[in-house]
Amino acid sequence: MQPTSQAFKANAHQALGDPNLQRAMGMMRTGFPKNRAAAIERLPEFDALRDEGIAIKNHVIANLDFYLETFEKNVIAQGGKVHWCRTAQEACETVLGICRSLDAKTVTKGKSMVGEEMALNDFLEANGVTPIETDLGEYIVQIRHESPSHIIAPAVHLVKEQMAESFRATHTDLPHARSLEEPRVLCDEARAVLRPKFLAADVGITGANFLIAETGSSVIVTNEGNGDLTQILPKAHIVLASLEKVVPTLEDASTLLRLLARSATGQEFSTYTTVSTGPRRAEDNDGPGEYHVVLLDNGRTALLGGEFQDMLRCIRCAACLNHCPVYGAVGGHAYGWVYSGPMGAVLTPSLIGIEQAGHLPNASTFCGRCESVCPMRIPLPKMMRQWREREFEKKLTPKTQRWGLGLWAYVAQRPALYRLASGVTGAILGMLGGRHGHFRSLPFASGWTDMRDLPAPEGKSFMSLWAERRKA
Amino acid sequence: MAEPIRVALFVTCLVDLFRPTVGFAAVKLLEDAGCSVTVPALQTCCGQPAYNSGDRGDAKAIARQVIGAFAGFDYVVVPSGSCGGMIKTHYPRLFADEPALAEQAANLAARTFELVAFLADVVKTTRIDARYAGVATYHDACSGLRELDVKEQPRRLLKDVAGLTLKEMATPEVCCGFGGTFCVKYPEISDKMVTDKVADIAATGADTLLCGDMGCLLNMAGKLSRLGKTVSVRHVAEVLAGMTDDAPPIGAPREKR
Numbered sequence: 001m002q003p004t005s006q007a008f009k010a011n012a013h014q015a016l017g018d019p020n021l022q023r024a025m026g027m028m029r030t031g032f033p034k035n036r037a038a039a040i041e042r043l044p045e046f047d048a049l050r051d052e053g054i055a056i057k058n059h060v061i062a063n064l065d066f067y068l069e070t071f072e073k074n075v076i077a078q079g080g081k082v083h084w085c086r087t088a089q090e091a092c093e094t095v096l097g098i099c100r101s102l103d104a105k106t107v108t109k110g111k112s113m114v115g116e117e118m119a120l121n122d123f124l125e126a127n128g129v130t131p132i133e134t135d136l137g138e139y140i141v142q143i144r145h146e147s148p149s150h151i152i153a154p155a156v157h158l159v160k161e162q163m164a165e166s167f168r169a170t171h172t173d174l175p176h177a178r179s180l181e182e183p184r185v186l187c188d189e190a191r192a193v194l195r196p197k198f199l200a201a202d203v204g205i206t207g208a209n210f211l212i213a214e215t216g217s218s219v220i221v222t223n224e225g226n227g228d229l230t231q232i233l234p235k236a237h238i239v240l241a242s243l244e245k246v247v248p249t250l251e252d253a254s255t256l257l258r259l260l261a262r263s264a265t266g267q268e269f270s271t272y273t274t275v276s277t278g279p280r281r282a283e284d285n286d287g288p289g290e291y292h293v294v295l296l297d298n299g300r301t302a303l304l305g306g307e308f309q310d311m312l313r314c315i316r317c318a319a320c321l322n323h324c325p326v327y328g329a330v331g332g333h334a335y336g337w338v339y340s341g342p343m344g345a346v347l348t349p350s351l352i353g354i355e356q357a358g359h360l361p362n363a364s365t366f367c368g369r370c371e372s373v374c375p376m377r378i379p380l381p382k383m384m385r386q387w388r389e390r391e392f393e394k395k396l397t398p399k400t401q402r403w404g405l406g407l408w409a410y411v412a413q414r415p416a417l418y419r420l421a422s423g424v425t426g427a428i429l430g431m432l433g434g435r436h437g438h439f440r441s442l443p444f445a446s447g448w449t450d451m452r453d454l455p456a457p458e459g460k461s462f463m464s465l466w467a468e469r470r471k472a
Numbered sequence: 473m474a475e476p477i478r479v480a481l482f483v484t485c486l487v488d489l490f491r492p493t494v495g496f497a498a499v500k501l502l503e504d505a506g507c508s509v510t511v512p513a514l515q516t517c518c519g520q521p522a523y524n525s526g527d528r529g530d531a532k533a534i535a536r537q538v539i540g541a542f543a544g545f546d547y548v549v550v551p552s553g554s555c556g557g558m559i560k561t562h563y564p565r566l567f568a569d570e571p572a573l574a575e576q577a578a579n580l581a582a583r584t585f586e587l588v589a590f591l592a593d594v595v596k597t598t599r600i601d602a603r604y605a606g607v608a609t610y611h612d613a614c615s616g617l618r619e620l621d622v623k624e625q626p627r628r629l630l631k632d633v634a635g636l637t638l639k640e641m642a643t644p645e646v647c648c649g650f651g652g653t654f655c656v657k658y659p660e661i662s663d664k665m666v667t668d669k670v671a672d673i674a675a676t677g678a679d680t681l682l683c684g685d686m687g688c689l690l691n692m693a694g695k696l697s698r699l700g701k702t703v704s705v706r707h708v709a710e711v712l713a714g715m716t717d718d719a720p721p722i723g724a725p726r727e728k729r
Contacts, residue, residue: 009658009660012658012660012661013660016660016661016664325646325647325649325665326658326661326665329661329664329665329668330661330664362654362657362658363654363657363658363661364651364654365614365647365649365650365651365652365654365655365662365665366524366614366615366651366652366654367614367618367646367647367651368614368615368618368619369614369618369645369646369647371618372618382565385523385524385526387526388524388525388526389526389528390526391526392525392526392527392528393526397525397526401525401653401657405521405522405525405527405530406530408521408522409522409527409530409533409534411516412516412517412519412530412534413516413530413533413534413537415513415514415515415516415537418516418517422485422488422489425489426488426489426490434725434726435725435726436725437697437720437723437724437725437726438693438694438697438723438724440698445656447655447656447657447659448655448656448659448694450659451659451660451662451663451666451694451695451698452663452666452691452694452695452697452698453693453694453695453697453698453723454690454694455490455690455693455694455697455705455722455723456723457489457490457491458490458491458492458493458719460492461488461489461492462483462487462488462492462495462496463483463488463511463513465492465496466495466511
């Protein structure tokens with residue numbers, strides 16, 4: 001996926017003017033936070049559980065090599081294979097190699113953000129393998145030739161009328177005049193269309209919410225059961241996972257699962273939690289013939305031991321997206337790459353470079369709502385600020401901003417000069433704006449006054465009034 | 473008689489420039505609570521604009537100036553959760569790798585409080601001698617709420633204001649879109665956020681909007697004014713101090729005397 005993060009402002013402008021997107025985001029902004037709050041209300045020990053989850057992830061990050069090697073050893077013991085891939089390209093080649101070895105024509109796919117990071121669908125298609133997304137939201141964005149705009153709700157930027165329109169345009173063998181108003185009907189139609197594709201697929205690809213070192217298993221959660229059909233029916237199951245997904249034990253995974261569902265959708269547990277261990281055994285009724293884990297680094301090991309290491313605790317619940325007022329205003333596509341919202345603002349510069357993604361950590365008010373809801377208590381605002389520091393050091397911050405800041409900082413370090421400046425500014429603006437109490441436009445402040453009035457200062461500054469009062 | 477508590481007021485740059493009344497309201501509230509108030513002359517700003525722009529060097533230089541200017545007082549009180557949070561939460565982080573300054577920063581942080589939290593939690597003000605006829609809604613400014621746990625204190629004190637009724641908006645904890653330089657760096661996104669906020673405020677039917685941070689207040693007052701909504705916007709300290717006759721609401725025309 002070619003990043004468009006540099007065009008964040010233009011992307012945001014477009015999103016703000018898109019009435020469908022605005023309607024969809026309006027629903028999202030109230031729904032997710034309400035459900036999460038209710039779920040946490042029902043679990044008084046949520047904060048203690050959070051601490052437990054954080055300890056698990058911190059322990060794994062500190063011993064990542066050990067747990068990854070243990071995981072591989074146990075995958076092999078169960079008859080599966082682990083493919084270590086440094087880059088997205090290597091991972092794509094690996095998946096294609098497996099598909100070719102099985103002469104695969106179609107692959108079904110469960111939802112995977114690592115797959116998005118690899119831009120796997122485009123790669124497979126270019127190489128003659130047809131990928132079919134089976135998560136309803138992913139299926140919708142695929143038939144619209146879009147990318148997911150949210151890490152757990154890929155089509156959250158759409159309203160149901162747009163979905164119906166896409167179904168009509170794609171499922172042309174069905175009667176055009178059919179009613180598609182009810183979400184349930186859309187769901188049933190997708191199910192009917194996908195069923196034969198599940199049966200015909202040669203390879204099934206899923207992501208992984210967790211990898212279990214002690215058993216060599218992968219775990220996925222879905223609400224549709226599509227992941228199970230994706231992985232059980234074909235000749236091979238390929239798991240795409242970034243390497244920080246590993247946890248020591250099944251017990252650890254269940255601790256994190258309790259945090260994940262509540263933080264994500266406000267469910268106590270996702271509808272389906274599927275643990276996959278190796279290929280089909282002789283005594284199994286069903287299951288894939290081969291089990292592969294494509295383990296992707298793609299820049300993550302570079303975060304180890306550095307100032308962005310805490311980001312590796314992220315369990316991709318999307319609570320930060322769901323509670324972010326900036327994400328809620330512009331949606332995920334504006335961020336211009338795979339990950340959006342606060343977690344994307346921190347992770348994207350790590351993975352594609354701050355030169356490309358410079359806007360993302362800047363487009364935040366530091367309101368802190370993301371950190372307050374993050375089950376892993378990742379200090380997202382702090383890390384966005386760290387990115388701003390890296391930008392400032394590299395002189396990537398816009399020149400006008402640097403000069404303005406430099407001038408202001410010079411004055412702010414000279415209290416007498418500052419006194420004079422604020423006194424004069426207050427007096428002049430107070431005099432000019434006093435009659436109306438505000439300015440409708442002001443030169444050099446159009447960034448403010450294009451959108452809102454600027455309340456006028458009362459007149460004399462506090463410090464000058466205070467000094468006068470002292471003398472009196 | 474006990475020695476009065478020696479409080480230094482950190483005025484904040486926005487109160488200094490835009491709304492001196494808030495500074496005087498803070499002084500009155502502190503003096504009513506038995507404090508002696510000093511306004512150190514060497515203060516300018518807390519350094520947050522530099523800090524949040526990634527300019528650590530200037531942020532540290534300004535923080536050192538504040539640490540020096542506010543040494544020796546029992547408490548430092550700030551009529552802003554944002555500047556208060558900068559001093560209390562972020563100064564110690566700024567000097568994490570300079571032990572001598574880190575200690576001074578931690579010392580200052582421990583003595584620093586947001587105004588309303590100081591009144592409610594530290595000096596435990598019991599008598600608020602103020603009257604305000606109106607229905608107010610209260611916006612929780614982000615830094616005060618999430619960095620300093622300022623939530624119920626303003627509501628608790630506002631209960632004692634005669635004539636005032638508090639009516640909560642649907643999402644008082646959602647950011648208004650100010651965000652310091654954010655509002656001019658990303659004006660369209662900021663506008664969307666403050667437009668939603670103002671709709672939430674208007675939906676309460678309240679005639680007054682209160683909040684403890686000048687940045688948010690200027691932003692929300694500016695949007696309300698642009699949209700022609702007649703909501704009186706005030707810093708919570710003005711109402712608690714009973715000083716609403718001293719100045720028209722933020723952004724409103726000055727009355728002819």
